[in-house]
Amino acid sequence: MEDSTDLTETFGTLYQPKSLLVFYEAKGAKADTYVEHFDMDGNGMPINAHPLTVKEASALAKALQTDGQKNNAFLRPNGILPTNILHIDTREKGKVLWYTKAGQRQLYFVEGLGIPNGKAHVPAMLWSADKNSLSVFALASDRRPTEKTPLHYAPFFNIYEDGRVCMGTVSVEIKNSASVEEFVQAWEHYFFHSYFSHSLCQNLTRKNIVSLWKGLVDTDSPFPKEILKKNNKTLKKLL
Numbered sequence: 001m002e003d004s005t006d007l008t009e010t011f012g013t014l015y016q017p018k019s020l021l022v023f024y025e026a027k028g029a030k031a032d033t034y035v036e037h038f039d040m041d042g043n044g045m046p047i048n049a050h051p052l053t054v055k056e057a058s059a060l061a062k063a064l065q066t067d068g069q070k071n072n073a074f075l076r077p078n079g080i081l082p083t084n085i086l087h088i089d090t091r092e093k094g095k096v097l098w099y100t101k102a103g104q105r106q107l108y109f110v111e112g113l114g115i116p117n118g119k120a121h122v123p124a125m126l127w128s129a130d131k132n133s134l135s136v137f138a139l140a141s142d143r144r145p146t147e148k149t150p151l152h153y154a155p156f157f158n159i160y161e162d163g164r165v166c167m168g169t170v171s172v173e174i175k176n177s178a179s180v181e182e183f184v185q186a187w188e189h190y191f192f193h194s195y196f197s198h199s200l201c202q203n204l205t206r207k208n209i210v211s212l213w214k215g216l217v218d219t220d221s222p223f224p225k226e227i228l229k230k231n232n233k234t235l236k237k238l239l
Contacts, residue, residue: 001158001168001194002110019056020046075180086126086145087239088180093130097238098184100125101142102223110197113157113210118218123225126151128163128238129187131174135163135238136191138228147236152228153204155212157196161204163231170194205229 020038037056038046075090087097102124109115124139126149136159138152139145153159158166170190174183199209206227216223 001166001170002197003170003194016040017044021052073177073179075178075183078179078181082181082184083144085180085184086235093132094183095128095130096180096183097126097128097235099127099139099145100188105192107192107213107217108195109157109213110195113196115196115210115213116217120213120216120219121221121223123152123155123223123228125154126235126238127184127187129183132172134165134167134187134191136165137163137231137233140225140228145235147234147239149235150230151233151235153201153231155205155209155223155228157199157209159200159204161201161231163233165191166200167194168197203229 017040019040022036022038023033024036026032035052036049037052039048041047075088075094075096077085082098084100085096085098087095089095102121104119105122106117106119107122108117124142126137126139126145128135128137136154136156138154139149140152151163153161154163158168160166167190172190174186178186205212206229207224212224212227215221
């Protein structure tokens with residue numbers, strides 16, 4: 001995929017070294033500890049060595065506490081868990097499964113496909129994502145899926161046969177402090193606000209995918225569910 005928006009504001013923040021802490025420990029039975037604080041000059045070199053002050057220690061403790069709070073907040077809901085969230089795993093990179101109902105979305109396509117950008121109806125979808133990757137599947141109805149719900153190939157470009165989405169040049173940045181709502185919103189934004197550019201698999205739908213979207217963009221036509229193809233997976237296999 002290619003991003004459809006200006007990404008300059010999402011580039012990583014440049015951090016400059018500001019201070020340096022050196023911990024000293026005395027040898028022997030009584031292992032006293034001493035902490036020395038250094039300021040950093042414009043070239044990143046330590047200067048102005050002095051014992052760590054109470055004020056500096058308090059600032060350090062506050063920073064460490066804030067980072068811990070952010071990590072603990074990852075994938076926590078802001079309130080009552082949204083009904084479209086199906087599964088949350090907070091271990092390692094985290095993982096969320098959720099679904100969206102059929103509806104109209106803004107879609108973007110590279111010029112070479114010959115499909116205009118515009119709004120079109122998309123099918124109900126099942127989403128599975130961690131901090132770095134996304135997989136999507138189509139659903140045959142808007143009903144809340146269960147473990148036994150059969151999945152269909154997602155009728156979009158930039159998707160592998162197993163459902164993984166090729167994000168291409170899109171810069172994915174999921175915050176360590178993201179709530180489950182922010183996590184879901186971010187991935188849906190990345191998916192629908194990036195340019196669909198190429199087909200990675202053949203015959204994932206019962207109709208040519210280019211013709212499909214040419215006939216749907218900028219119309220009020222509902223998505224034709226009859227063109228969806230099952231992929232022999234159920235939701236349970238994604239847990």
